[in-house]
Amino acid sequence: MVTQIRKRYNLDYINILRILALVLVILAHSSAVYTGAWGFKLVNNKSESIKYITKYFQTIRMPLFVFISGYLYHFNRVKLNKYNSFSRFVRNKAKRLLIPYLMTGIFFMVPVQMIFNIYSDNEGYFYKAFNEILLGNMPGHLWFLLALFHITIVFYLVEKYLKDKNIDLNPISIIILLSFIGFLTRNILNIYQIQSSIEYSIYFFIGYIFSGNMEYIRNNVGNRRYILLIHALLFNIQYLLLNTVRNRTIYIKWFKFVLKQITSILGITFMFMYILKFCENTERLDRIMSNNIIRLIDANKFYAYLLHQPVLKVVLVNIGDLNIKPFTVVNILFWSTLFISIFLSIIIKKLKRFLTDAFTNSKYAEIES
Numbered sequence: 001m002v003t004q005i006r007k008r009y010n011l012d013y014i015n016i017l018r019i020l021a022l023v024l025v026i027l028a029h030s031s032a033v034y035t036g037a038w039g040f041k042l043v044n045n046k047s048e049s050i051k052y053i054t055k056y057f058q059t060i061r062m063p064l065f066v067f068i069s070g071y072l073y074h075f076n077r078v079k080l081n082k083y084n085s086f087s088r089f090v091r092n093k094a095k096r097l098l099i100p101y102l103m104t105g106i107f108f109m110v111p112v113q114m115i116f117n118i119y120s121d122n123e124g125y126f127y128k129a130f131n132e133i134l135l136g137n138m139p140g141h142l143w144f145l146l147a148l149f150h151i152t153i154v155f156y157l158v159e160k161y162l163k164d165k166n167i168d169l170n171p172i173s174i175i176i177l178l179s180f181i182g183f184l185t186r187n188i189l190n191i192y193q194i195q196s197s198i199e200y201s202i203y204f205f206i207g208y209i210f211s212g213n214m215e216y217i218r219n220n221v222g223n224r225r226y227i228l229l230i231h232a233l234l235f236n237i238q239y240l241l242l243n244t245v246r247n248r249t250i251y252i253k254w255f256k257f258v259l260k261q262i263t264s265i266l267g268i269t270f271m272f273m274y275i276l277k278f279c280e281n282t283e284r285l286d287r288i289m290s291n292n293i294i295r296l297i298d299a300n301k302f303y304a305y306l307l308h309q310p311v312l313k314v315v316l317v318n319i320g321d322l323n324i325k326p327f328t329v330v331n332i333l334f335w336s337t338l339f340i341s342i343f344l345s346i347i348i349k350k351l352k353r354f355l356t357d358a359f360t361n362s363k364y365a366e367i368e369s
Contacts, residue, residue: 013279022301024061030333047326060267063203067268070207101145104306105133112310136192141309143193150197151204178202183257224273231266303345312337
């Protein structure tokens, strides 16, 4: 069904963006240790070039994931006329986001990180499962699922209210409002990832706007090079200049926050336009999508995202004492994490299919008896 819809509406560019977003996330996590993240000790633990590239990827990777979700929300809501029932919408999102969040966090992430001594404290399993997953205080990469659930539910309710009241707001004013609210709430307690939901809602709305203005986007796809240049310029201002500014006034903090958002918006805009243009060449697109590695990633990208971070940390712990170059470390982490995650994804999907078939056959046997 999904494939038929994709062919009918030519959504290959969204599928490629999803694959790229996954690759960027795993790649950025593979090099995150060189930005000081996670507190792991490596023999060669410094690389300014890798740190720079990682910081650059961080301006795009998660905003791109949220952008894609906003794009598909509008696509399903408007073009496919779905999500007419709020209760059914909530159940669908809970099944799609909350259940994988809980199952992965409680039964995979926490146990794996305890077994392989990833944690630096001695807190027990039930405390970690409750504090990190159930309360959503430190869910690692799974924060995205929890935040996206909040974003979609709130967005649905606000959108419905505005339509029922026949209120038509200018998209620019909404973007400014979301940015302002994100800045005001940046320091609130992030329990259940509420703060992250507020901060990233702007990218969801950008995706929503893009989906509703595809004709305009296609007509301006030729400007993508200028967008990339501005994006790169703003990133370098942010990375090379503002990080050295000692002034911590509210105005400087606000300027940094807005600059970060604009940089991310320009980055995902460039990627969207580039992939949109790339997909116009159907022969090249078919050649890419028929590649075995691309097909493998495509078929397992959701599960690979769910599983990748604990896998990466286990690999990192086991190579941390080796005297190898940073570039080699990143390659080992990226490729081993990607393919181990895909391998585990295949096993889980087959196990899930087996249990579903067994349960279905059991139900039929009971009915017949």
